Amino acid sequence: MSGDRPHARDVTVGVDGERSLGFGYVHLLNLSLVGGDWREVAGQVRRWSGWNWPQFLLVLGLDAVALFIAPDGDTGRLGWLYAVMAVALLLSFCRVAGVVGALAERAGKGMAYLPPTLSLGCVLLAFLAVVGMRYYADHGEVDVTGRARITAEEPLTDGGLLTVTVRNEPARDRVRLALVLADAVPGAQSCVPATTYDARLRGSGARRVEGVRSEEAFSLPLGGIRGDVHVEVVLHTDTGCRMGVRVADAALHD
């Protein structure tokens, strides 16, 4: 059939005169201009078999679900899951684009299992991404640094008290904190090296840490506390030192 039709490059279209109409195989010319050699395009489209699409759409859907349920916070921790999603999507698209089929054809009957195996692998990878995201959403570390609030006595001196409040949402078993201690009067004192603090959960004397230094992280078990978590801090510094405190890192984790 196609042999009867002239190739795009063979078509000569002459349209003379203002507003004259032209008929013929101009659509093929357009196709060639936009998509390159139309025969190549047509050949590729022929390889986009209908059976290649479901696996691609399934992987695409699973990746979308994984993205939707991905937790906020430390994206570095989730990096491997994003990589898995990308690989699954890329390989499944390779099948849609006919690359996998072409490879299998070229390799002969021995490789006939390649397209379905690859598709299965892609689906499993995308499923793994969904499960991984679900796990991190349920148990992964949640960065709450920006949501931690400090209420403190002014000025903050030796024996001074401050409270760090963090909301335990989504619920986790432990809270990790790191506080930065700074000289409130940096032009007249250098007290940070001699300053430490004790920290404990409000209402729980057992859950406490002592002698924590500036920027040192500590973790306290929450013991089922939901909602606001109050960590009470007592400062120890030299007499006369006036200190400032801010949260360097706050995270909920299991």
Add this chain to the structure above:
Amino acid sequence: MKGTSRTRSGARRRRAAAAVAAALALTAAACSGKDHDGRFLGSQEIDVAMHKDLPGMSLFENYTYSGFDNALYLDLEKWLEGEEGVQVTRNADVSSAARIAKLQSGDADLVVASFSITPDRMKEVDFVGPYLTTVQGFLVRSGSGIREHADLSGKRICTWDGTTSRVALGELRNSVSVGGTDAEQCVRKLRQGRVDAVSTDQVLLYGFAQHSDDAEGLEVVPDLTVGAPQHYGIGVAKGHREDCRRLADWLKDYVGGREWQGNFREALPLLTAEQPDWISRHKPEDELIDAHSCVDRPKT
């Protein structure tokens, strides 16, 4: 023949042993030898800027230097000339306000001048230290009746420019801060009755108190302090971290050794008499020296 052969063999063994011993000695010498080229802080001649008007710390009087900073300088000079192979000169006219500028302009290579280490100053110059810790106190005329913070209400208190003392005085809300150009001027105002107290680091105040005649009747108020502890360090221009760390190692040996206590006792006899626990109050720990030496901000 046999005997000759044995003799030659013995001689060869002795020569080999001697050669090995010589090689070992050379290796040991190379390993233990100090790798210095007669330069410290990039210079063959080190200028040390100091005060000359602080009795007990750094005083030049009757063509003689005295004080704790002076004693530190003499030990430092010995180390720099003996171990580092550089020449050391003293430049004893630096004012408190000019200490950083002296280092930054290159007019001085080191500053040993009751120089308090603070995070703000650490951004501008490096410190090696502390070599002494003190707190801010009050020097008053005997019989002034000033014994606690409440007694300072409405009183005129003198401090001088370029020190950390004025900042701490801000905590005393009802007192009046009176400025002076230097320590000597503040003490003169106190003697003349133009101010009620002089406030600065206790080691300096004890120096003035022990230097004054009994008739003048100046005394440091015991246990009346304000502000945070002050840590005195040796100021070093930035950009010489390796030499800075060598100096810090030397300082740790100095502070941990007998010289520190001997020099302190000799320089500040009134303080050591009034404060039986003067060592624990004024001698810094190695950790504190590590936290402040040759860094841009205090380490924790």
